[in-house]
Amino acid sequence: MPTPQLLEEYSRFFRLLSETARLQLLCQLKQGPLDVAGLIEATGFSQSHISRQLGMLQRAGLVRCERDGVRTIWTADSALVDQLCALVQNRLRQQLEGQLQQLASA
Amino acid sequence: MPTPQLLEEYSRFFRLLSETARLQLLCQLKQGPLDVAGLIEATGFSQSHISRQLGMLQRAGLVRCERDGVRTIWTADSALVDQLCALVQNRLRQQLEGQLQQLASA
DNA sequence: TCCTTTTATGCGGCTATCATCATAACAACG
DNA sequence: CGTTGTTATGATGATAGCCGCATAAAAGGA
Numbered sequence: 001m002p003t004p005q006l007l008e009e010y011s012r013f014f015r016l017l018s019e020t021a022r023l024q025l026l027c028q029l030k031q032g033p034l035d036v037a038g039l040i041e042a043t044g045f046s047q048s049h050i051s052r053q054l055g056m057l058q059r060a061g062l063v064r065c066e067r068d069g070v071r072t073i074w075t076a077d078s079a080l081v082d083q084l085c086a087l088v089q090n091r092l093r094q095q096l097e098g099q100l101q102q103l104a105s106a
Numbered sequence: 107m108p109t110p111q112l113l114e115e116y117s118r119f120f121r122l123l124s125e126t127a128r129l130q131l132l133c134q135l136k137q138g139p140l141d142v143a144g145l146i147e148a149t150g151f152s153q154s155h156i157s158r159q160l161g162m163l164q165r166a167g168l169v170r171c172e173r174d175g176v177r178t179i180w181t182a183d184s185a186l187v188d189q190l191c192a193l194v195q196n197r198l199r200q201q202l203e204g205q206l207q208q209l210a211s212a
Numbered sequence: 213t214c215c216t217t218t219t220a221t222g223c224g225g226c227t228a229t230c231a232t233c234a235t236a237a238c239a240a241c242g
Numbered sequence: 243c244g245t246t247g248t249t250a251t252g253a254t255g256a257t258a259g260c261c262g263c264a265t266a267a268a269a270g271g272a
Contacts, residue, residue, distance in 0.1 A: 001133055004126070006195070011126045013194050018121035019230080020113045036249060049231055051250055063202055070239050070248050080197050084190055088119050089112070091186050095167055095179055125260080134250050152262050157220055159260095178216050179214065 016060055017081065021045060022053050029063060029076035037073065112207060122166055123187065127151060128159050135182035142178065 002005045002010070017023060021043070028034065028042045039050050054074055064077040108116070122128060127149070134140065145156050151187050160180055163169040170183040 001137065002191075003130070007126045007129045007133070009198055010194055011124050013128055014190075015124035015229095016121045016122045018117050020110070021230085023113045023117055025180045027113070031107065047234060047249075048233080048251080052231090055250080061197070067239085070246095072249060078197070080193060083193055084120075085108075085116055087186060087189055088116055088195075090201075091184070092115055092119075106183055121259095127260080153219075154221080154263080155261055161220080173269085176216095178219065 006088075013060065016062070017058060017084070021049070022057060023049065023081075025053055026057065026062060026076055026081055029074055030082070033073045033075045035068075035074065040072070119166065122162060122168070123190070125159075127155070128163060129187075131156065131159055132163065132168060132187055134184055135180055136188070139179045139181040141174075141180065145180070 024043050025039060028039060034042070034056075036047060036050055039045075039054075042045055043050065045053075054063060054065070058065065060083060062076070062078050063074050065072050065074045066072075130149050131145060135147060140148070142153060142156055142160075145151075145160075146153055149156065151159075160169060160171070164171065168182070168184050168187060169180050171178050171180045173179075
């Protein structure tokens with residue numbers, strides 16, 4: 001059994017990935033570094049919202065930033081999210097295949 | 107870029123794991139099958155709350171149940187959560203090691 | 213059939229978090 | 243130093259989700 005503290009850490013981390021807004025930002029940055037203006041264009045979210053989400057992701061070590069003059073260039077900084085999503089995707093696929101099987105055999 | 111629908115699926119899945127209550131139930135069931143009464147004893151949550159969380163986890167395919175007369179025996183039904191937690195734990199460890207390194211070199 | 217035991221669900225209070233607006237902080241340039 | 247352009251943050255309304263209480267539903271026994 002993991003300690004309550006560790007479970008808390010897990011839940012905090014997964015909560016970060018439980019919002020499409022943040023996942024979207026992560027995926028966009030995975031395509032290549034961008035500043036906030038670029039992320040606004042790509043996602044349609046407000047500037048303040050994006051900035052806030054980036055702050056959260058940064059504190060978790062999932063993105064990092066680098067100032068270029070007045071702009072701040074953000075970069076995805078972890079292969080972890082890709083791995084997690086791949087596992088989940090695999091699971092979702094298996095589930096759909098199972099449903100398909102059931103439907104076929106009925 | 108994943109489709110918005112897939113991102114939505116991801117976020118829904120991760121949200122399931124974003125609550126210590128559900129993680130706790132999953133970890134407990136990983137130790138062995140239990141009925142709701144056993145889970146109440148183990149976690150201290152109310153019966154209604156536990157029943158509801160189990161329903162969510164079941165719909166996601168993370169637990170399954172089997173009626174034994176009047177009782178319902180619940181079982182953890184996926185190694186996925188373990189894999190995900192292992193990856194996250196690894197990440198957390200790396201981060202703490204990094205902080206330790208910084209502290210030592212300062 | 214009625215009663216007991218166990219589980220599932222409608223309802224509501226409470227808290228946390230999202231998402232925006234307005235504004236502050238920061239950096240470059242004249 | 244003032245202005246402009248970019249990003250971060252305080253304040254706030256809206257919403258979602260946790261959690262328990264009360265109750266319904268389901269299953270077995272007298």
